Amino acid sequence: MLDAIYLAIAKMRSARYQRRALLIVSDGGDNHSRYGLKEIKSLVQEANVELYAIGIFDSMFFKSFEEFMGKRWLGEITDVTGGRTVAAGDLGKVPEIAATVSREMRNEYVLGYRSRKGVRDGKWRKIKVQVTPPATAGRVQAYYKKGYLAAAR
Secondary structure, three states: OOOHHHHHHHHOOOOOOOOEEEEEEOOOOOOOOOHHHHHHHHHHHHOOOOEEEEEEEOOOOOHHHHHHHHHHHHHHHOOOOOOOEEOOOOOOHHHHHHHHHHHHHOOOOOOOOOOOOOOOOEEEOOOOOOOOOOOOOOOOOOOOOOOOOOEOO
């Protein structure tokens, strides 16, 4: 799985449009990838690609440590990009979840700001976004990148 994400991100570099997203359908388990979780997390943090995952998790029967950790790993990978992982209770829910993710991707806001720190040191900067919904709205959930790498000199 991790190698597949690496290759997909590499392909995205030559994508036609600036906005890029990747949908992963997986149990999150990995079978002997060349790249590790830490490397992939670093890669996707810098790639400017939103990752979403539909997790097919069978919590009753984990055949390996990788399958046991799959849900956590997918969540860690998708969360750093501003995407998210949605668990599918059964395979019949996958099309419905994919449609929900598609709608979310088409209904996003883009926020920008300029840091008060003019330091260009290449370090990680944390971001926190809080949403105050109108009184008439129901519960609102914000999904966003948790930070960015500051430009280096």
